[in-house]
Amino acid sequence: MELCTQTVVADGVKITRRSGNHHPTVWGDHFLAYADLLVANKEEEKQHEDLKEEVRKMLVMAPSKSLQKLDLINTSQRLGVAYHFEREIEESLSYMYTHYEEWISEVDGSDLHAIALCFRLLRQQGYYISCDAFRKFTDDQGNFKKELVNDLHGMLSLYEAVQYRVHGEEILDEALNFTTTQLKLFLPKLNNSQLAQQVSNALKFPIKDGMVRVETRKYISFYQENHESCNQVLLNFAKLDFSILQRLHKKELCDITRWSKELEMVNALPYVRDRLVELYFWSLGVYFEPQYSVARKILTRISYFLSIIDDTYDFFGTLDELTLLTEAIERWSVDSSEELPLYMKTIYCGLLDVYNEIEKELANENKSFLVNYSIIEIKKVVRAYFEEAKWYHEKKVPTMEQYIKNGIASSGYLLLATISWLGMGKQATKDAFDWIATEPPILVASCMIARLTNDLLSHEDEQKRGDAPSAIECYMNEYNVTKEEAHMKIRDMIENYWKVLNEEYLKLTGVTPRGLLMTIINLIRVVEFLYKDEDAYTFSKNNLKGVISMILVDQ
Structure with missing residues (x-):
């Protein structure tokens, strides 16, 4: 990214400011057009309800310990309609978990797809089961049998299953290497078919x-092309459900766009990334279901301010100004804005206003007090941003230990995870907020995945811009290694944190509501998506625009 600087004179003192030269929003007022959009008419609602009941009957009627039942659950999840059948799916998988050993002994021992699918679905649901069932697919030397390469369906299922591995499961580490290598070798033979696209997508974005x-929208296309196994009732229900939800999401984004225009932040702060639609898309990645409409709007609004604050600390504010802003946020009162420069006063007062708005919205449920938890977290983020600003201005490269400790908060994910629970209703209790405030291992692991994944993709642009050092620079400096070696180390760290996250999820299921845990996991999925090939949030006019169109514009 090209670095721009501007020099201004204030009170006789020259101040040179950096600016990221970010491209303007690619959406403009597009979503304001959806104010009067009808989410669904009566005929559509009836059709939706009828199809839903047909799918429910299929799920209930399928034999309890059968591949048919597992395939139905998997397909409903991948088509994005499983949220309608949570009770039925939980009962089915609970039964399968209880009878797992019995089922394993009955199922065809050579059916890699069936065993891998069952393993993945149970671990996804939070049930720990042993990986020993995969030993039957290895030879005397412990290597996976060569004949498995002829079973593409089974290989793909195994590849997806091993993503849920935890520490100490060497057989699954080996299975990942084996399936990844073989699927990549198989890809050219598929001649750019629909199956080739599915395998290619799995290699890039495993489930x-x-x-x-995003994966729901892709899978609808894959599924309807698969004429042999396509269940037309399930497909029709998925398409209709997607369309109805898309119209709801458009209306929400219309409301959010109107809110942001009334704020006029972008005009007052031309240096910030104007990415409101992308932030709503981020929230949609955390939860898309209709009951979380309020939660999405809350998460988007606070994320909007977090992005502005991030840009201010990253390159625009001077160290003296950032000191004042940090102290003002610590005090958290309107009076604290008096000493701030005008542009910071705009940010600070806007931030306090949006928190006050959210408190009023939650007052109806007697939950406005929960906002205090996120105020504590935003103070942590700002402290971490200020620490990074000091590293930049003092030209200091911290140790990896210092960077990691600060990175937990600077990732923003302590804050985003806490905010994401506001507006989630009864499951987000005071006890749940007390728990997340302790920074449990699952949350710390997600923070570090977010921090390090961001660093891998954006550190070169940040260095050109002259930002504070990332994990890459810290590791290179401390251990005197090349950039390539630092990249390898950071990738290993990310993989390790994923194993921690998987382990903690399995431990917490049954203790913490699954819906709350899934917001933490889904936040990480958004990061994995946005920072896979580039910093898609910053450079949203490139590939991200087309993806957002596919989810929020195209029918």
Whole structure:
């Protein structure tokens, strides 16, 4: 990214400011056009309800310990309609978990797809089962049998299953290497077919990492092309459900766009990234279901301010100004804005206003007090941003230990995870907020995945711009290694944190509501998606625009 600087004179003192020279929003007022959009008419609602009941009957009627039942659950999840059948799916998988050993002994021992699918679905649901069932697919030397390469369906299922591995499961580490290598070798033989696209997408975005709404939209296309196994009732229901939800999401984005225009932040702060639609898309990655409409709007609004604050600390504010802003946010009162420069006063007062708005919205449920948890977290983020600003201005490269400790908060994910629970209703209790405030291991792991994944993709642009050092620079400096070696180390760290996250999720299921845990995981899926090939949030006019169109514009 090209670095721009501007020099201004204030009170006789020259101040040189950096600016990221970010491209303007690619959406403009597009979503304001959806104010009067009808989410669904009566005929559509009836058709939706009828199809839903047909799918429910299929799920209930399928034999309890059958591949048919597992395939139905998997397909409903991947088509994005499983949220309608949570109770039925939980009962089915609970039964399968209880009878797993019995089922394994009954199922065809050579059916890699069936065993891998069952393993993945149970671990996804939070049930720990042993990986020993995969030993039957290895030879005397412990290597996976060569004949498995002829079973593409089974290989793909195994590849997806092993993404849920935890520490100490060497057989699954080996299975990942084996399936990844073989699927890449198989890809050219598929001649750019629909199956080739599916395999290619899995290699880039396995189910564990995939941003749910994006993967749903892709899978609808894959599924309808698969004429042999396509269940037309399920497909029709998925398409109709997607369309109805898309119209709801458009209306929400219309409301959010109107809110941001009334704020006029972008005009007052031309140096910031104007990415409101992208931030709503981020929230949609956390939860897309209709009951989380309020939660999405809350998460988008606070994320909007977090992005502005991030840009201010990253390159625009001077160290003296950032000191004042940090102190003002610590005090958290309107009076604290008096000493701030005008542009910072705009940010600070806007931030306090949006928090006050959210408190009023939650007052109806007697939950306005929960906002205090996120105020504590935003103070942590700002402290971490200020620490990074000091590193930049003092030309200091911290140790990896210092960077990691600060990175937990600077990732923004302590804050985003806490905010994401506001507006989630009864499951987000005071006890749940007390728990997340302790920074549990699952949350710390997600923070570090977010921090390090961001660093891998954006550090070169940040260095050109002259930002504070990232994990890459810290590791290179401390251990005197090349950039390539630092990249390898950071990737290993990310993989390790994923294993921690998988382990903690399995431990917490049954203790913490699954819906709350899924917001933490889905936040990470958004990061995996946005920082896979480039910093898609910053450079949203490139590939991200087309993806957002596919989810929020195209029918």
